[in-house]
Amino acid sequence: MADRKPIESWLTDMDGVLIHEGVPIPGADAFLKKLKESGRPFLVLTNNSIYTPRDLHARLRRMGLDVPIENIWTSALATAKFLDVQRPSGSAYVIGEAGLTTALHDIGYILTDHEPDYVVLGETRTYSFEAMTKAVRLINDGARFICTNPDETGPSTEGPLPATGAVAALITKATGKQPYFAGKPNPLMMRTGLNAIGAHSETSAMIGDRMDTDVLAGMEAGMQTFLVLTGLTRADQIENFPYRPSQVVDSIADLVDRI
Numbered sequence: 001m002a003d004r005k006p007i008e009s010w011l012t013d014m015d016g017v018l019i020h021e022g023v024p025i026p027g028a029d030a031f032l033k034k035l036k037e038s039g040r041p042f043l044v045l046t047n048n049s050i051y052t053p054r055d056l057h058a059r060l061r062r063m064g065l066d067v068p069i070e071n072i073w074t075s076a077l078a079t080a081k082f083l084d085v086q087r088p089s090g091s092a093y094v095i096g097e098a099g100l101t102t103a104l105h106d107i108g109y110i111l112t113d114h115e116p117d118y119v120v121l122g123e124t125r126t127y128s129f130e131a132m133t134k135a136v137r138l139i140n141d142g143a144r145f146i147c148t149n150p151d152e153t154g155p156s157t158e159g160p161l162p163a164t165g166a167v168a169a170l171i172t173k174a175t176g177k178q179p180y181f182a183g184k185p186n187p188l189m190m191r192t193g194l195n196a197i198g199a200h201s202e203t204s205a206m207i208g209d210r211m212d213t214d215v216l217a218g219m220e221a222g223m224q225t226f227l228v229l230t231g232l233t234r235a236d237q238i239e240n241f242p243y244r245p246s247q248v249v250d251s252i253a254d255l256v257d258r259i
Helices: 028-038 053-062 075-086 098-106 129-140 164-175 187-196 211-220 235-240 252-258
Strands: 009-013 042-046 072-074 091-095 118-121 144-147 204-208 224-228 247-249
Touching: 009 187, 009 211, 028 252, 042 053, 042 187, 053 072, 072 075, 072 187, 075 098, 075 118, 075 144, 075 187, 091 098, 091 129, 118 129, 118 164, 129 164, 144 164, 187 211, 204 211, 211 224, 224 252
Parallel strands: 009 042, 009 204, 042 072, 091 118, 118 144, 204 224, 224 247
Antiparallel strands: none
């Protein structure tokens, strides 16, 4: 890290870094406040594609965290950005919630189940057998398979829930077609996010709680990486991975003075 340029912009994961089960993690408010006061570009990232940035802004505000809408970057936005470059004004059959459908509408996509260019799978709490069957048939008929993120489970107060990656595996098993994942750990999500705030990877840092998504994506995008121990990856698990974060800290509170 001694050879790295000073950090001028920050990207941070949301769940496990800023909040945990709907409660702000101590230090999150101070970190965000100092970021805004500094004027440095920053983004709060999430692989969850259910909510729009406006929704997430309101949810975070209710928790006492003020994150401007333009500083929220989701896997749905990254997916839409990718599709807008790949096939502008295309069409898609979508399994997902408002976060994903709104992002696709905003780039001019037509949402249809009639010969779509893509089947786009995102997060939802109401996966239906009928929708998955339709997705399988459309992919078999030639639609390209895109997923917002590869997370196999998601958190809930009752315990883990099947998430996008698990449903993608079912569709892959039925079609023989692997999806393209736009969200973390794909560095595409980081690079499109950096472009959105006019930042450069050499002077940016990624904060996350997972080695296999946050740290991996940040590292592959060329950023400094900070692993916080308030989420999924425990300290004793770090050595299980063939790569390391730039630094390990207990929580986001330890990074306030780095801004």
